[in-house]
Amino acid sequence: MTALRSLPDGFAEACAAQLGAEASPLLEALHEGEPGRSVRLNPSKPSALSPSGEAVEWCDSGVRLDADAPSVTLDPLFHAGAYYAQDASSMIVSTIVKHIVSGDSPLVVVDACAAPGGKTTAAIDSLPDGSLMIANEIVPARCAVLRENIMKWGYPATVVTRGDTAALARLGETADLIIADVPCSGEGMMRKDADAIAQWTPRLVEECARLQREIIDNLWKLLRPGGTMIYSTCTFNRHENEENLAYIVDELGGVPRDVPGLPSCIAPGIDTPYPCYRFMPHRLKGEGLFVAVVTKTGYSAPHTLDADTSASSRKKSARSRKQHEAASGQACATAAQWLDYRLPLTLTAGADTLTAFPEVWMPLLRRIERVTTVVQAGVTVAQIKGRDIIPHHALAMSAAMSPHAFPQVELSLDDARDYLRRNTLTLPPDTPRGYVAVTYGGLTLGFMKHLGNRSNNLYPAEYRIKFL
Secondary structure, X not given: OOOOOOOOOOHHHHHHHHHHHHHHHHHHHHHHOOOOOEEEEOOOOOOOOOOOOEEOOOOOOEEEOOOOOOOHHHOHHHHOOOEEEOOHHXXXXXXXXXHHOOOOOOOEEEEOOOOOOHHHHHHHXXXXXXXXXXXXXXXXXXXXXXXHHHHHHOOOOEEEEEOOHHHHHOOOOOEEEEEEEOOOOOHXXXXXXXXXXXXXXXXXXXXXXXXXXXXXHHHHHHEEEEEEEEEEEOOOOOOOOHHHHHHHHHOOOOEEEXXXXXXXXXXXXXXXXXXXXXXXXXXXXXXXXXXXXXXXXXXXXXXXXXXXXXXXXXXXHHHHHHHHHHHHOHHHXXXXXXXXXXXXXXXXXXXXXXXXXXXXXXXXHHHHHHHOEEXXXXXXXXXXXXXXXXXXXXXXXXXXXXXXXXXXXXOOHHHHHHHHOXXXXXXXXXXXXXXXXXXXXXXXXXXXXXXOOOEEEOOOHHHOOOOO
């Protein structure tokens, strides 16, 4: 039997004043309804063992889980990045990006308030090949989660930054696409998060609306002419939604865009002439979300991936590798053999690590480093300990790892779970000595080092599953 929720004082009155006929059924859904569970599959990591179920109507890769489905923590494929646990409503970002994108030219994309990474990875799935994703989060703890989730998704052309949007604005008109899933009063999360109920007040709504406009102003400076902003919140009131959309259009000169072909269960905006979309839990299987798409007037030339990404680019990549080999010796030479990606990658040596990043985006990365804190750029390929060059867990998760870099051992479900606990495993007797990639369902979980009579589990201690 569903437990009834007590909603905040004044919330029902605020809904009635702003949402009209939508208020009563919405309040009932918030008071009594239970949230569903859903996942979005990673198209770059298909597996026959990935979850299946009812499709999410507005996202091709979205799957609703049965109520009795086990926790995703029990599934090794979740830890391999085969899918992301995400509310169904938020998956709309993938579809919107597909609608926005025209042609094959790579884009510079900024997810400005990105943690925990659901919308970041949803956008990545729909971007043209070679696009750069800059995922930003101001809160350090949330930024760490963002970094982990992006690592699991495996897309190498990413930069994770930590800072406010005013810092990003100093890049000038750089982004072709900005995802502005701004901090909000959280009304749409009241079925999932008791804190959303506890913290809600009319004053919080006002404070959030002011902060959102500051963020919008900063991000508008970052958006290229002709670029597009996806503005979203997980709240219901019009102050943070339709009124901010009107601000972007009326004050900043943005041009609102329609997203055709969406299912009828997605409601239009309330009391606005501009196209925008409301995900209301009494109308569909998902939590509260508002989303609008706005384009900045003007035109910017498409980005190009180097002079050529074919013969000349490969020659440049080879020269770059030789330069790094001269600087860093055997470490770069070894790590380069572990990589195989469709874009040329530059290897950069840190104090005790080697990182690979797409060559074509290196100049922009240097600009980003001058204005904000870069937490991660590209893929950490290896850790260097003395003379040892140890493959990094991020390499195991990455699409940039060569499928021929390491011997592979497919694990059973029980062994895969033991691996994720960092327990000791016994590998088959014919396993070659050295570093081995262990897999489950055909996807890499991480590395082990086989010593012949025993094997060391190299799964990172910070990701160890304690209660699996």
